[in-house]
Amino acid sequence: VPVFPWHSLVPFLAPTQSD
């Protein structure tokens, strides 16, 4: 049975940081 890491379920939304 495959096991998936928790973070694969969460979209990776990376805003552009200006600082």
Add this chain to the structure above:
Amino acid sequence: SAAVPPSLPPYFIKGSIIQLADGELKRVEDLKTEDFIQSAEISSELKIDSSTVERIEGSHTSPNVAVVQFSVGEHRAQVSVEVMVEYPFFVFGQGWSSCCPDRTTQLLELPCTKLSVGDVCISLTLKNLR
């Protein structure tokens, strides 16, 4: 059971086994907001951000695709993602939600509510690495 479209990742199918950061195993349909928050706290690289749904639109390319615009993090950065309408997002304190919950339930058997403007979804960003 229904065949899952190739564009939908297999881990959203009801019964999929998910490993949290502390090693605990849970079924995808049993995940709670705290599971994500605690896993991110353990993680050295990832942090949870709040992403508020600002707009949901149909796509020009396909009737089964939606464009969801989020306001991400404390800086309220605008991020748009193009997803299949059945693609589930995890809403804080509520659970799995998609643009078309009927399709999500039909294709993945994953219990799901309707994603709406104003919903606050869990998303990930990189921690500041020093």
